[in-house]
Amino acid sequence: MVNQADLRVVRSKKMIKDAFVDLIEKEGYENITIKDIAKRAMINRKTFYCHYESKAVLFDEIVKDTLDLLMQNLQYEKLDFDDALFSIDLQREIQTILHNVTENRRLFRILFSSSSSYELTMQIERLLQTKIIYKLIKANPAKYLSEIPRELLTSSVSSVFMIIIKWWINQDVYSEEDAAKIFLKLVSTGFTKSFGFTN
Structure with missing residues (x-):
């Protein structure tokens, strides 16, 4: 179970969100893959999936925020x-x-x-x-x-x-x-x- 209060988790999620928003701006939502997000955030795909099931779930969290x-x-x-x-x-x-x-x-x-x-x-x-x-x-x-x-x-x-x-x-x-x-x-x-x- 991932501890959402852990500073490393907070930092990783922020990097993922920032990368995702940057990519949406440049490429458009539909053209983005998990691999693209992970590369931009400088993490591996496993780390991404520790926090989000999909880019749709990530988008929903950004909308909520x-x-x-x-x-x-x-x-x-x-x-x-x-x-x-x-x-x-x-x-x-x-x-x-x-x-x-x-x-x-x-x-x-x-x-x-x-x-x-x-x-x-x-x-x-x-x-x-x-x-x-x-x-x-x-x-x-x-x-x-x-x-x-x-x-x-x-x-x-x-x-x-x-x-x-x-x-x-x-x-x-x-x-x-x-x-x-x-x-x-x-x-x-x-x-x-x-x-x-x-x-």
């Missing part, structure tokens, strides 16, 4: 949506997510451009729905208009945010604050009345 990074430092319990749907608090939470993207921009660019990016996108959308968007509806049940299915509403808002992230990581013109404001403006234009608010 990426999602953890994305949601770092969010303070959900501090959010207060009683006064306005698109509050300063919500903008701050969106900026936090975008800041976490900035800190790992290269990784997000690579993962979103890979052929396996669909699963990453769906997992991020589910996290957004659970951690932020569903919270909006739950915090304001009286203001939510029931004729719009909740699943459709949360999915639509999440999709808009994913479009913003994918667009934003490929340009360097707008700040995190600017991008958060753009997202909130896009969403408020189409969805504010869905939550029972008026402009």
Whole structure:
């Protein structure tokens, strides 16, 4: 049994992940073999298989790590949506997510451009729905208009945010604050009345 807390294990896994990300950037996910990863990480294949069953398992762990990074430092319990749907608090939470993207921009660019990016996108959308968007509806049940299915509403808002992230990581013109404001403006234009608010 491999001790995951062992510094040698931590170091080996980091080398494997770094090599894998570099190779995805240069060769594309589908073109990478375990032999390629091991060679780039300067380990043997046996060492790779001590940590991961396949490159798919390795990719899944990188996606999980990426999602953890994305949601770092969010303070959900501090959010207060009683006064306005698109509050300063919500903008701050969106900026936090975008800041976490900035800190790992290269990784997000690579993962979103890979052929396996669909699963990453769906997992991020589910996290957004659970951690932020569903919270909006739950915090304001009286203001939510029931004729719009909740699943459709949360999915639509999440999709808009994913479009913003994918667009934003490929340009360097707008700040995190600017991008958060753009997202909130896009969403408020189409969805504010869905939550029972008026402009």
